[in-house]
Every structure is written in C-alpha cells, then in structure tokens.
Amino acid sequence: MTFSRRRFGCALCAMGWLALAGETSAQNLQGAEPGRYLAPGYQPAEGDEKGLWALMDRHERELKGSRFVVRDPAANAYLREVLCRLAERYCADVRVYVVRTPLFNASMAPNGMMEVWTGLLLRCRDEAQLATIIGHELGHYLRRHTLERWRDVRAKADFGIFLGMGLALAGAGWAGSLAQFALLASAFAFSRDQEREADEIGLNLMADAGYAPAATAEVWEQLLAEYQGSSAARDQSFLFATHPLPEERLDTLRKSAVARGGDGERGRARYRERLAALRPTLVADEIGLRQYGRSLIVFEKLLADAPDDGGLWFAKGEVLRLRGDAGDVELALAAYAQAVATGGAPPETWRSIGLVELKAGARDRAEKAFDAYLEAKPGAADREMLKALLSQ
Amino acid sequence: MTPPIRGTGTAVILLLLAALAGCAPFSLVTPERRTVGGAISVEPGMRWNRMEMAPYQGRVEVWTLDGPLLNSLVFFTGVPDGEPLFVSRALASDPKQEKPPVFRSAMNPLEIEELFTATIARNFRTAIVSATNLRPAEVAGTPGFRFETRFVGRDEVERAGVFVGTVRGGKLYGAWFQGARLHYYERYVPEVEKMAASARLVGEAASAR
Numbered sequence A: 001m002t003f004s005r006r007r008f009g010c011a012l013c014a015m016g017w018l019a020l021a022g023e024t025s026a027q028n029l030q031g032a033e034p035g036r037y038l039a040p041g042y043q044p045a046e047g048d049e050k051g052l053w054a055l056m057d058r059h060e061r062e063l064k065g066s067r068f069v070v071r072d073p074a075a076n077a078y079l080r081e082v083l084c085r086l087a088e089r090y091c092a093d094v095r096v097y098v099v100r101t102p103l104f105n106a107s108m109a110p111n112g113m114m115e116v117w118t119g120l121l122l123r124c125r126d127e128a129q130l131a132t133i134i135g136h137e138l139g140h141y142l143r144r145h146t147l148e149r150w151r152d153v154r155a156k157a158d159f160g161i162f163l164g165m166g167l168a169l170a171g172a173g174w175a176g177s178l179a180q181f182a183l184l185a186s187a188f189a190f191s192r193d194q195e196r197e198a199d200e201i202g203l204n205l206m207a208d209a210g211y212a213p214a215a216t217a218e219v220w221e222q223l224l225a226e227y228q229g230s231s232a233a234r235d236q237s238f239l240f241a242t243h244p245l246p247e248e249r250l251d252t253l254r255k256s257a258v259a260r261g262g263d264g265e266r267g268r269a270r271y272r273e274r275l276a277a278l279r280p281t282l283v284a285d286e287i288g289l290r291q292y293g294r295s296l297i298v299f300e301k302l303l304a305d306a307p308d309d310g311g312l313w314f315a316k317g318e319v320l321r322l323r324g325d326a327g328d329v330e331l332a333l334a335a336y337a338q339a340v341a342t343g344g345a346p347p348e349t350w351r352s353i354g355l356v357e358l359k360a361g362a363r364d365r366a367e368k369a370f371d372a373y374l375e376a377k378p379g380a381a382d383r384e385m386l387k388a389l390l391s392q
Numbered sequence B: 001m002t003p004p005i006r007g008t009g010t011a012v013i014l015l016l017l018a019a020l021a022g023c024a025p026f027s028l029v030t031p032e033r034r035t036v037g038g039a040i041s042v043e044p045g046m047r048w049n050r051m052e053m054a055p056y057q058g059r060v061e062v063w064t065l066d067g068p069l070l071n072s073l074v075f076f077t078g079v080p081d082g083e084p085l086f087v088s089r090a091l092a093s094d095p096k097q098e099k100p101p102v103f104r105s106a107m108n109p110l111e112i113e114e115l116f117t118a119t120i121a122r123n124f125r126t127a128i129v130s131a132t133n134l135r136p137a138e139v140a141g142t143p144g145f146r147f148e149t150r151f152v153g154r155d156e157v158e159r160a161g162v163f164v165g166t167v168r169g170g171k172l173y174g175a176w177f178q179g180a181r182l183h184y185y186e187r188y189v190p191e192v193e194k195m196a197a198s199a200r201l202v203g204e205a206a207s208a209r
C-alpha cells in the first residue's frame, strides 16, 4: 500500500493495491543475500536517512497522542502478535498503531511506525488476510523503500517543483509540521516496483509463517468487488476505465499464491474473537460513511462467515433503512428479524424496527418495538423523543 | 492544540481568494433583529461576523464570533427534499466522494439526527462524532427538536455543539452552534440560547405547515 498518513483517502491506497501485483518468487528473508534487508535493531547512523527517521519520530510522537489512535488493548496486543509471528526478529523494531478511520488502508514509515486503519480491520475476514497486509508493510520497511524513494525524488528535476509547493504552502500560513509531513508523504508515494516487491515479501512472510497463501489474492478480490458498489464518480469511471486491467493483476496475485503453494492457517475464529470488543465501533463507523452499496457488499461478505452475528444483521438492516430505495424497507425489516433471531441483536435493533413500522403507518407495531428497545436499554436518552413520535 | 490541518488550509485559501477578489471575507452583524436567508428572523445580543464565502455549500448561512476554526453558527434556511444539509467546498468537487446523504421531507427528528452525524463525519472526515439527548423542543415558535453534538476533527480539537431544528412545508429550518469545547463553546451558550428563543420563521416558512 502507499505510504500515507491518515488523511489520505482510500482511493489512494486502492491505487497502491492496484499497482502492486507482480512476479513473485519463493525467496525468504533468511535466504537473501547480505544487506538486502534491514538488519534487526537497525538505527541509521548519519546522513539523509537519519534526518528522515528524526522527522518520522517527531510525527510518531504526535500520532501517539492522537484521539484517533485506538487504545483497545486486545486489538493492539493481537496486531502485535501477528506482526511478531511474521517477523520475530523485527518485532522490537516496528510499532503498530490502529487508527480510527473507516477506510481500507495501512502505511509504513521508514522508522518502523506502522499504521493500520480500522476500515481495514473491518474488511479482513481472517488472520491470514491481516497477515498479508502487515507482511506487505513490513516489506516496505525491510527494503527501506521510503529512503529509496526520497533519494529518487531528490535526484529528479521535479524536486524544484516539490520545494516550490512547500514555499507556496508556507506563504499560505499552512506550514505546520503535519502539513509538511503531508507534502513529504505525497513525494514518498511508493513506486509500482516497490509495491510489487512489498507484495512479494508480504506473501513470503505470511506463507513462511504458516498462513494460507490464497489469502493474499482474496484481500484484493474483496476490495475490487466493493468498488463496484460505489457511487463515487471516480471509483466508477476513473478507477475502472482508465486504470489498466485490475483483473489481470488479480490474476497474477492468484498465480503467485498458487506458485507459493500449499495450504495454511486461516485463523478466522481467532480473528473474530480477538477483535470482538472493537467490532461494534468498526461497524458503526462503516454505517456512518453512508456508502450504502459498498457497505452492503462488506456486510454481506462478513455475514457469509458469521451468519449468527446479530450485530452484523443489524448493520445490514441499518444500511438498507438509511438508503431507503424502493424495497429497502422490507429488506431492512428482514435483516432486523434475522438479528433478533440470532439472540444477539443490539437494543437499537428494536428502535430501528419501530422507526420503520412508524413510517409504514403501523403505529401499534412501532410502539411495541420502541417498548422492547426501552426495556433492553432503560437509560436510553431518546425515550421522550420516541414517545413524542408515537403521539404525533 | 496541534495546528489544524486540512480544514484550516482550505479555509485559509478561501479567505485569500476572497481577499484577492476584492470582497471582505466577513461582514459585521450588529446586535439587532435581522432576517437570515429570507427565512429565519433572529435578534443577536452580540456582534457576530457573517462569512461572505461560507466554507459549506447548501441552504446555509455561517456566522462566527472568534473565527470559524474556534466557533461557528450555521443557519439552515430551508433545506429542501433531496438536498444534503451542506457539503464543504473542499469535498464538493472531489470525484472520490460518494454521493452525500440527503434530507427527506418525511424525515422525523431521529432520522435528521442520523443525517446530521453522517454529514459531520463526511465533511470533517472523522469517525469521532456523536449526537445525544435528542428531545422535542419549541423552535422558532413551532414544534421542533434539539440535540447536543460532539466531534473531533482532523485537527484533534474536541468540539461541542447544539442543534435546533424544525420541518415546515417539507423543508428543514434550524441552526447549529459549535465550538472548541474548552472555551469557545460554553462561553457563548447563553447568547446562543437567547438568540434561539428570539427566532421566528418569516416568509414562505412562516405560512407553511
């Protein structure tokens, strides 16, 4: 994926994914020639690399205090575990931050600071898929891609333009450290070759760790399928019309996974269990995006794996209710009924049933549903409002 | 407080553009009764600043006391069926954006509250947004509703706010005051409440049901 901080949109990261498929050969870290990968415990001694790390360290200190960093201990411990399973020798060199942004993205800074966005955690279906992504980001770190990119950009004639942009921003009074960082990040967008290499390393790391290689292609398949449900002009036209042949790249990834061969662990139950405390937040943030088509595709996929998850059925119902196209009301009610049938529906399920029934003019059924909601959630702050709605 | 990032940059650039175009970015609002957007009559008790080039597109007018980064009062002057509450200028022309969620005449207060939080999430690019304490209330002399808001923008500043609204003739009228929680919100709550109490619908809004 691309190197970017949390304000860079998902389209960017998707572009990273679009660019990444490539030739993959079996080549693990241990068998590589000396100096190919960063040594464990590496610290830059001098020069531009040291400066780059210092800049990232400063940025990391800001990130540490951010309200967008997810503090959930279970989730943080889990991601660390997967990281260490993939690259035990580098476990102490890399920090993983879970950032609350409901988009599919992850990023890697040269100093070992890795960001994983919550939208990515929602979309991964098992530990093997998560391992694919962490492995890919590790690939960028191990091969010092940011430094390589930095030197590459500097050597080019357009470096002057890059500096000019910085001056223009400074003139606009917009030169906070984070703003400068954003500018640098745009210069550091990884090249297609780098993405390909990170992808190759990611596949090897995860397969070496015993995960199922097929998961690498799946992450990509899911993302492509999701874009087809998008209403954004760029996702529908630009991404698919002018960006060449995602199918071909997906095909390459599939072939690479097959070439790597063998079965492996999926870790589906563990993935669901270890992120259970975080999942209601992931789901609510996704609903809040109001990207109905995409969200439905995401929730359908998750429900296929976990048909007994009341929270996911509720989520599907919410997306349908909020979209409100012809026929959506019936579909929403069906999803809410499924949620109730699992025995694990959130209390808000009844509130939503009440809202839908009220709209349909079924006042009695609405009242029953609101009562069930208020019984399940006695301290609900909207009690008075619900009563007022019924009396209108 | 960390320096604001994206929103600030856009606001600054818009202000610069406004200045270059020869028009002042703000005009003074004196403490006397006036009509906003031809729909809402209010009597401010302080000197406010009206943004001539609002950072949002839509049926809105934006006032501020200490500058839009610290607090703002957004008037909704008749959002019709099928339109978003507002779209920030920064996002309006971004092809990567999904279609914004829109207001529907048939929406009840619960649905308007949901629409509001989704609108904030999108325009301020944040998942940290909530609305609480939704309750019926008289708004501009008509039956309406109100709720409190909280969100953290990309600048990491926590902002508190209050939204009051009413639907007349299928259109949404109301106002949202928000500011940095620690000082720039609480300090002005009495002024905002007094203004809300003074509010009356005028013109088309007054005669609609």
Ligand SMILES: [Zn+2]
Pocket (backbone or CB within 6 Å): A001, A002, A003, A016, A136, A137, A140, A190, A195, A198
């Ligand atoms: Zn990458």
